[in-house]
Amino acid sequence: MNKRYYYLITIICVVFLVVLGFLRFRQEEEVTSEQFLMDTLVSIRVTGDEQEKLQEAVQKAFGEMKRIEELTDRFQAAGSSSCTSEICRVNSAAGKQAQVVDSDVFTMLVLAKEYADLSGGAFDITIGPLLDLWGFGKAEQKVPSAEDIKKALALVDYRELVLDDTDNSVLLKKTGMSLDLGGIAKGYAAGKALQVLQEHGVKSALLNAGGNISVWGQKADKKPWMIGIQDPRDPGEVIGALTLNNESAVTSGDYNRYFIYKGRRYHHIISPFTGYPADKNMSVTVVASDPGIADILSTTLFVLDYTKGLQIVEKLEGVDALFVTADRKIVISSGLKEKFTIKQGKDYTYEESGLVSSN
């Protein structure tokens, strides 16, 4: 055989090896990491050019969430003798004096009050006394007496929370009032973490904070992000899927945290109107570009009847919601028509928002 023939084969082989190596090099790196934070499991998956940079970005993002957690934690940490967070400081000064707080805490409180106003009190971060009464977050839960609930309800009123933006000071007017940021802190922290990831130049990010999902950027395979929505009565199934793009999906459900007392199930989302677990919906999923807003609204809408919920959502720009109502209806707001695909139809009836034109 001809010598030139071998040369040619060799050259071709070398060229391919080089090209292949180059492709490998250009391929996106991926980092996935998990941490227990904010009373849940937080997992972050990012893609980008360099492994080390990605690792750093993820650790910084976790650090940011940890910081928010420490600012907002309402309960004393194991091993420490007292609770020293910003929120604890405000709570123990209730009825006495205003406390100057960290700017992130202040921002959260302002947001919380805005959405409390907007929802007529369906979202209320002064719900602390009620949650304490029910015992969520503690070792023992019980069904309180109607009288105790009435007493606690009298202490729940966001209008008695005074925010002064000249010096970021916060005052709860009545003694015994207390803040609980459970309906906002996780989402707000997710927003801060996403910001950190973006500043570190990640190409895409998937943040899962205990079922609160945020996606950013484009996946390596260029396909859209597909996020399933869990069936509230069958955790192994989804009722459908959302196609998201730089958005967050946050769900509030009656199935995540509950206790059983005398054969009845009591879950952890307490209505600030009644003082009892909200019973209008099995779950509400909110899609918004800001995970903090999505978090607030999923809790807000959960305690409301879906017709009222839809009225709120349809007025807000770039916010959508999906309700699985107590009577097994799946209802979506107008903006989800293109983003949501129904999967599980047999146990539920499905309707797209009929309220679109009425607003």
Add this chain to the structure above:
Amino acid sequence: MKKADWFLVISIALLALIFTAFNKHVFFRAGDVTQETKAVIKVQGEKIKEMSLPLKEKHYKLEVQGKEGIAVIEFQDKQVRMYESPCAEQICVQRSWISSPGESIICVPNEIVVEIESAKQPYDAVTY
């Protein structure tokens, strides 16, 4: 070189090119076909064990040391559950059996995660 030699060289080059361009997809497909399902057990963010499902034993209990104490994870056919946990609220025990890819049991106080994984997971994540 003869015409036939050139033909051979170019065909090999083309084949190589096509294979390079598509090999990622080809391998992914191959992975999907086997569809192996496994239970992944993580403690404090570190993967400590992977079990292919269903297990050879019909019934199996595994003790895992968590942050707060020893948890017992139970396997039965294709299903997994947290059988016993030293934590206060018992949310992970209430979660009961899981078996579908993407499902997970999370015990926050004890920092244990049991996850069902499969090559074919239809969603990037599930909101709950």
